[in-house]
Amino acid sequence: MRAWPPKVKKGPPAPTAFLDRDGTINKNREGSYITTPAQLKIYAKAPAAIKLISAKGYRVVVLTNQSGIGRGYMTLAASRRINLKLLRELRKAGAGVDAVYFCPHAPGENCSCRKPKPGLILEAEKDSPADLPRSFMAGDKKCDLELARRAGIKGRLVLTGQWRSSLGPAAAKKGYKDLLALARALPDMTGAEQRKIP
Numbered sequence: 001m002r003a004w005p006p007k008v009k010k011g012p013p014a015p016t017a018f019l020d021r022d023g024t025i026n027k028n029r030e031g032s033y034i035t036t037p038a039q040l041k042i043y044a045k046a047p048a049a050i051k052l053i054s055a056k057g058y059r060v061v062v063l064t065n066q067s068g069i070g071r072g073y074m075t076l077a078a079s080r081r082i083n084l085k086l087l088r089e090l091r092k093a094g095a096g097v098d099a100v101y102f103c104p105h106a107p108g109e110n111c112s113c114r115k116p117k118p119g120l121i122l123e124a125e126k127d128s129p130a131d132l133p134r135s136f137m138a139g140d141k142k143c144d145l146e147l148a149r150r151a152g153i154k155g156r157l158v159l160t161g162q163w164r165s166s167l168g169p170a171a172a173k174k175g176y177k178d179l180l181a182l183a184r185a186l187p188d189m190t191g192a193e194q195r196k197i198p
């Protein structure tokens with residue numbers, strides 16, 4: 001489901017940074033869900049990271065599993081308030097997010113949008129297409145990398161959030177310290193040159 005914006009303007013295929021939310025942009029809650037806006041704590045370097053990703057010519061699209069809704073720990077309205085707080089705080093720091101999509105389902109519901117299933121990317125693609133060879137999905141968990149693989153785009157691991165419990169310590173060598181380190185390593189898409197994500 002789309003949390004933001006209320007209405008989309010379809011543009012031409014654009015390089016797109018698909019970003020996970022919890023553990024990538026904001027802190028996870030250990031063994032728990034973020035169910036109130038007060039529990040949302042954005043990583044100190046995340047606004048600068050998102051600003052840089054935008055400046056390098058990517059649309060920024062957040063894709064997040066929020067099974068706490070399907071499990072009954074929070075309502076859709078609460079989830080909406082949390083996402084709006086995220087957008088507001090980032091905007092205050094000068095970082096714009098173009099769209100946010102979330103899966104509200106519990107695993108047992110067998111939906112088609114819970115990462116690593118590709119439903120959220122398909123929904124985003126329908127709203128406004130990504131230039132796939134120049135797009136990537138970044139996150140802290142295996143499901144984020146698996147989603148990238150299934151969608152045919154590059155996956156990027158950030159070594160924040162739950163990467164260790166999700167992928168094991170050996171994954172460290174394939175990851176970026178945090179979202180800002182990843183942002184710095186990304187190719188610039190604003191030039192005339194048609195670059196691919198390496």
Ligand SMILES: [Mg+2]
Nearest residue numbers: 020022023140
């Ligand atoms: Mg995550």
Ligand SMILES: [Zn+2]
Nearest residue numbers: 103111113114
């Ligand atoms: Zn779903």
